[in-house]
Amino acid sequence: MATLEVTGHLIFYLPKAARDGTVARAVVPPGTALGHLPGILGIPQEEIQAYIVNGRSVKDLSTILGQDDHVVILPVITGG
Amino acid sequence: MLEGRAIIVDLTTKCTSQLAIDERTRSQYMGGSYLGTYLWLEYSRLEVDPLSPANTLVFAPGLLTGYPIIAANRTSVVAKSPLTGLLSESTVGGYFGPKLRSSGLDAIVLRGTSPEPCYILVEGDDPSEVKLLPAGDLWGLDTFKTAETLKARHGDDVEIAAIGPAGENCVHFACITAGGSDTRAAGRTGMGAVMGAKNVKAVAVKSGKTPRPQNPKELAEMMRDLAGRIREKTQAFSAYGTAGGVISCEATGDLPIQNWKGGSFPGAARITGQAMAERGMVVGHYTCWGCPIRCGKDVILSAGDRAGQKSHGPEYETIAAFGSMCLNDDPDYVAAANDLANRLGLDTISAGNVIAFAIECFERGIIAEDICGRPLRWGDGETILYLLEEIAHRRGIGRLLSRGVRAAAQSLGPLAQEFAVHVKGLEVPFHDPRAYTSMAVNYATCMRGACHLEGLTYYVESGTYSRSNLGIESEIVPSGTEGKAEVAFKMQNFLAAFNSLGLCKFLLRAQVTPDEIAGWVRTTFGLEMSGKDLLDSGERLFNLRRLCNVALGITRKDDILPPRLLSQPRPTGKAAGVLPHLGKMLDEYYKLRGWDHEGIPTISTLKRLNLLEFVGKLGISERVLSE
Numbered sequence: 001m002a003t004l005e006v007t008g009h010l011i012f013y014l015p016k017a018a019r020d021g022t023v024a025r026a027v028v029p030p031g032t033a034l035g036h037l038p039g040i041l042g043i044p045q046e047e048i049q050a051y052i053v054n055g056r057s058v059k060d061l062s063t064i065l066g067q068d069d070h071v072v073i074l075p076v077i078t079g080g
Numbered sequence: 081m082l083e084g085r086a087i088i089v090d091l092t093t094k095c096t097s098q099l100a101i102d103e104r105t106r107s108q109y110m111g112g113s114y115l116g117t118y119l120w121l122e123y124s125r126l127e128v129d130p131l132s133p134a135n136t137l138v139f140a141p142g143l144l145t146g147y148p149i150i151a152a153n154r155t156s157v158v159a160k161s162p163l164t165g166l167l168s169e170s171t172v173g174g175y176f177g178p179k180l181r182s183s184g185l186d187a188i189v190l191r192g193t194s195p196e197p198c199y200i201l202v203e204g205d206d207p208s209e210v211k212l213l214p215a216g217d218l219w220g221l222d223t224f225k226t227a228e229t230l231k232a233r234h235g236d237d238v239e240i241a242a243i244g245p246a247g248e249n250c251v252h253f254a255c256i257t258a259g260g261s262d263t264r265a266a267g268r269t270g271m272g273a274v275m276g277a278k279n280v281k282a283v284a285v286k287s288g289k290t291p292r293p294q295n296p297k298e299l300a301e302m303m304r305d306l307a308g309r310i311r312e313k314t315q316a317f318s319a320y321g322t323a324g325g326v327i328s329c330e331a332t333g334d335l336p337i338q339n340w341k342g343g344s345f346p347g348a349a350r351i352t353g354q355a356m357a358e359r360g361m362v363v364g365h366y367t368c369w370g371c372p373i374r375c376g377k378d379v380i381l382s383a384g385d386r387a388g389q390k391s392h393g394p395e396y397e398t399i400a401a402f403g404s405m406c407l408n409d410d411p412d413y414v415a416a417a418n419d420l421a422n423r424l425g426l427d428t429i430s431a432g433n434v435i436a437f438a439i440e441c442f443e444r445g446i447i448a449e450d451i452c453g454r455p456l457r458w459g460d461g462e463t464i465l466y467l468l469e470e471i472a473h474r475r476g477i478g479r480l481l482s483r484g485v486r487a488a489a490q491s492l493g494p495l496a497q498e499f500a501v502h503v504k505g506l507e508v509p510f511h512d513p514r515a516y517t518s519m520a521v522n523y524a525t526c527m528r529g530a531c532h533l534e535g536l537t538y539y540v541e542s543g544t545y546s547r548s549n550l551g552i553e554s555e556i557v558p559s560g561t562e563g564k565a566e567v568a569f570k571m572q573n574f575l576a577a578f579n580s581l582g583l584c585k586f587l588l589r590a591q592v593t594p595d596e597i598a599g600w601v602r603t604t605f606g607l608e609m610s611g612k613d614l615l616d617s618g619e620r621l622f623n624l625r626r627l628c629n630v631a632l633g634i635t636r637k638d639d640i641l642p643p644r645l646l647s648q649p650r651p652t653g654k655a656a657g658v659l660p661h662l663g664k665m666l667d668e669y670y671k672l673r674g675w676d677h678e679g680i681p682t683i684s685t686l687k688r689l690n691l692l693e694f695v696g697k698l699g700i701s702e703r704v705l706s707e
Contacts, residue, residue, distance in 0.1 A: 008328030009316065012354040021346045022327060047316065049332075049543055074654075075328040077542045 001027040002065040006041065008075030013043045028065065035061030037073065049076040082106045082605055084186035086119060086140075087210050089200060091278055092133060092192030096207040101186055107607060111143035111186060113169045113579035114621045116158030117628075119189055120167065126631050126698060130162035130270075131250055131277040133193040139180065139241070139283060140188075142582015146181025146369075147293050147604050150306050151584035153177050153369040155241075155258075161269035161528065163252040163430070163484050164505035167628045168528040170271045172241070172256065173368040173584055174264035179239035182288035194279040199242075201234065202285040215281040219248060222423035227260030230284050242282035244425025246472040247272030251482040253430035253507070254472075257422060262366050262376060263392040267427040269506060269528055293604040302599060307372055309590040314373045317589065318365070321375040322396035323353030329396070330404070333515040333655025334538065337404045338458065339436035340501050340512070340644050343652030347409025351399050353377070356411050362393060373586060384416030384465055394418035394428075400510035401432020402464050406439060413461025420465055424472035430484060433507035435467045437485045437500060438477065446496050452477045501642045503530035504634070513641065513660050514650055516541040518556070518564040520660030521669050524639040525568065525679075527625040535571045536585060537564070545588045550574065559658045565668035576618035620689045623673075623681050627691060631698040636679040639666060676706045683707050 004026040006014060011024035018024040028040060034053070038045045051058050052072040053065070065071065084101035101115075109118040116138040128134040137159045144152040155177035161168035180188070184205030197215040204210075218226050223244040230240050239258070246254035254272030255265045266272075293299045316324050329335040330348035337345045349355060356362055356379065364378035377393030394402070394414050402408060402417035421428045441447045442456035449455055453476045456463050470478030480488050485507055489500035501508050506529025513520035515538075522535035532538075539545040541556050550570040554563040574594060578585055581597065594611030601609045626634075640646070641662060649657045670677065674685030683705050686692045695702060 008331035009320075009324055009326075009352065009354055011327070011349070012358075019349075022330060022344075022349045044315075046313070075331060076544055077325060077328045077332050077334055077538065 002030055002032065002067070002069040002071060003027055004037070004041070005070070005072045006043070007072060008077070010043050010047060010073060010075045013041060030065060030067045032065050033061065034058060034063045034065065034071070037071070043073070047076055048073055050074045082607060085184065085205055086187035086189055087185055087202070087205070087207060088189045088191065089210060089212070090191050091194040091198070091212070091280065094212050096210045098205070098207050099189070106186070110580040110617065111145065112140055112154065112156040112582050113158060113171065113576070114617070115187060115580070116140035116156045116169060117167065117621070117624060119187055120158050121697070123189060123191060124160070126160070126167060126628060128160055130160045130165065130274060133191075133278070135160050135274055137190040137271070137274050137278060138187055140186060141177040141181045143580060144600060144604060145582030146178035147291055148296070148299060148303065149370065149600055149604070150303055150310065151368065151371045151373070151587050152582050153371065154579075154582040154584060155180060155266075156579060157256055157266045157271045159271055159274040161271075162250070162273045163270040164529045166504060166528060166632060166634070167625065168269040168271075169579070170255070170266035170268045171579055172258050172264050172266040174239075174259040174262070175369045176239045176241050176258040176285065177582060178369040179285040179287065182290055183285055184288055188283065190278060190280060193277065197279050197281055199230070199282040199284060200280065202283065204288065218281045220245065223257040223263075223425050224261045224423055226282055230282060234284060234286065237287040238284050240282050240284045241266070243272040243275050244423055244472070246425040247276035248281075249472065249474045249482070250276050251426065251472060251474065252484050252487070253427045253434070254425050255427045257425055261392055263422045264368065265422070265427070267429065268531065270427075272425050294606045295603045299600065299603045302603065306590060306592070310372055310587075313589045313591070314586070317586070318374055320353030320357060321377045321393065323356065323377065323394060323399055325396050326352035326399050326403070327354070329511070331654065332542070333650055333653045333658075334512050335400055335404050336510050336512055338407050339405060339440045339499060340508075341499070341648065342404075343650040343656055345404045345407070345409075347407070348404060350409045351403040351411045351414050356393070359411065361411060361415065363390060368584065371584065375586065379415050381412070381415055381419055383410070383412035383461060384420065386416070386419060391415065391419040392422055397510050398428040398432070401428045402435075405432045405436040405510070406464055407458040408461055408464065409459070410461050413464065416461065417464045417468060420468050424468060426468060426472055429509050430507040431468060431471065433501055434471065434481050434485055434488070435464055437488065438467060438481055439463065440499055441492060441496055444495070446492055447477065499644050501644055503641060504638055506530045508642070508645070511538050512650070512655060513645055514658045515655035516558050517561065517658070517660040517665070518567045520641055520645070520662050521565055521665040522568045522572065524641055524662060524666060525669060526572070527622065527629065533585060534575055535568050536575060536588065537567045537571050539588055540567050540571060546591055549591060549593045559655070561661050561664050565665045565672055568669060569672040570615075572622055573615050573618035576621045577614045580617065580621060620691065623685065623689050623691055624694060626675075626681060627694050627698055627700065630680050630704070631700050636666070636677070639679055680704055680706070
């Protein structure tokens with residue numbers, strides 16, 4: 001399975017059980033496209049700033065995740 | 081249509097008079113910060129002592145404030161700042177500005193000092209309708225109680241801008257609060273202290289006539305389109321307010337932690353707006369005049385003397401101030417500190433910086449327990465509440481801290497100056513220039529000292545505001561230097577225009593463009609204006625204020641960040657190891673601005689912006705200017 005680490009306010013879109021401090025964790029099956037993650041997780045796409053796949057920023061939303069990929073999802077920041 | 085008027089109140093003699101503002105002046109200086117600066121320079125000299133009668137205090141709603149335009153509700157307060165020593169301004173939303181506009185006034189100018197406490201009641205635009213009334217019974221009341229008392233006295237349709245005990249005691253970072261418990265504040269640079277020094281407790285404005293735009297149908301059409309975009313783009317903002325951003329800012333390394341020396345703060349998950357909502361703390365929402373976002377929140381307090389009462393919910397900056405900056409992850413104490421600071425009339429950004437600075441001084445043994453009156457501890461809510469009271473009443477350690485971190489550090493010596501975080505005397509707001517490095521050049525060059533709202537360049541870096549709206553072509557990488565000067569230059573010009581027009585900057589979330597805003601001005605006043613004209617007017621205001629700073633001795637040596645932000649990287653988190661290369665960005669920025677290597681506008685720049693006349697007026701020697 002590919003592992004996901006959701007950060008920032010985006011963790012509040014995931015169930016409490018998935019949250020661990022300031023991050024929330026989830027897994028998706030290999031073969032999932034990066035662009036499908038918002039729909040799977042219930043996170044609005046416009047609130048996502050970046051996807052970091054195995055430590056590198058990936059902008060191509062058609063990227064297919066592999067078995068051991070690790071994705072960090074960063075939020076668009078807000079604040080006053 | 082563009083002629084305007086201001087009321088001049090001489091507090092010393094209790095005389096009021098009217099000043100006609102001709103069409104040419106108003107079309108050039110518009111309103112808000114720009115008109116306020118123009119009027120201040122007409123009545124005061126830059127060398128005045130900020131707390132003396134000679135420091136004029138101007139309230140000026142933006143040009144569009146009060147017209148049927150979404151989020152056009154802000155008023156600027158302009159005076160020389162006791163905190164920075166610079167000509168400064170602070171803006172406030174809520175309902176005060178639209179009410180002032182409905183009275184028919186473009187500005188209220190307060191001169192001199194009242195011999196005894198007073199408040200000002202505005203019932204119209206004629207001098208006879210502006211009254212100075214005794215405020216002996218109000219002196220000492222907090223800002224909420226002051227607003228309640230004046231509403232009970234003059235009716236619910238009165239809107240009030242008031243100071244609390246901090247302003248009365250001339251704390252250098254006292255604010256002016258509008259809206260009572262639905263708090264909105266002209267927070268920064270100590271405008272509340274200037275008002276307190278004048279013995280003015282409040283300005284109360286009664287209802288008047290709603291102004292009509294020249295072409296209401298066309299304007300309504302524009303607003304329908306804008307309202308849809310705002311609703312779509314600000315859903316999370318409506319639900320949680322700015323507080324909803326706390327945990328995301330922590331994730332991106334933007335949230336300052338422990339007086340700017342930390343890198344990560346797991347406690348952010350407890351004090352973010354979403355967590356407060358989940359705990360049931362948030363019990364309501366409120367909005368400023370003419371705004372569908374409703375970013376204001378009501379909370380129930382659970383700590384401090386007012387546990388069980390309803391109050392204004394803490395915003396992002398305040399949560400950083402009394403939360404992560406002090407390593408406090410107890411949302412009840414954050415909310416209690418917010419309530420207390422608002423009642424006392426303290427700017428929460430400066431107050432949070434000052435308190436974190438004081439705790440670090442105590443931790444390092446620079447100030448002893450007998451001076452502090454009690455141990456000052458990280459993560460201790462009672463420490464925060466105690467220091468807020470001491471500062472507002474200038475008691476004990478509060479006397480030292482009430483002048484801000486720069487003055488306190490100067491008194492405490494070089495070691496304390498190493499971790500006193502300010503620019504030009506203004507404490508740094510809570511967006512870390514090591515996470516979004518455009519904020520370094522923005523903080524270094526802002527007109528009033530470290531200010532996030534003069535540039536909001538992190539909006540562009542993070543993608544919250546599209547760079548293409550301002551014609552910025554190069555991609556912006558958060559930790560680098562490429563393109564950052566251009567972002568600061570363009571955003572500062574754009575947002576200076578916001579301050580002239582009285583617009584809330586959260587409109588940026590709906591991707592409003594300079595052309596679009598110029599359309600609102602055209603439709604409202606019939607004034608021919610393009611997006612470029614709007615940006616040019618912002619550039620002119622920015623340079624006028626720079627000239628004021630130059631006249632006060634500001635040069636490149638002052639366009640600097642404090643040592644902690646320039647040379648000490650965050651140890652952990654997403655921004656770990658990043659330091660802003662300020663010198664390189666500053667060189668590029670000065671070139672874009674048409675300033676010389678020392679940061680002084682050149683003669684050709686001043687000619688281009690039609691500002692040369694101010695050189696003599698401000699007492700600047702022509703010898704310091706280069707071609």
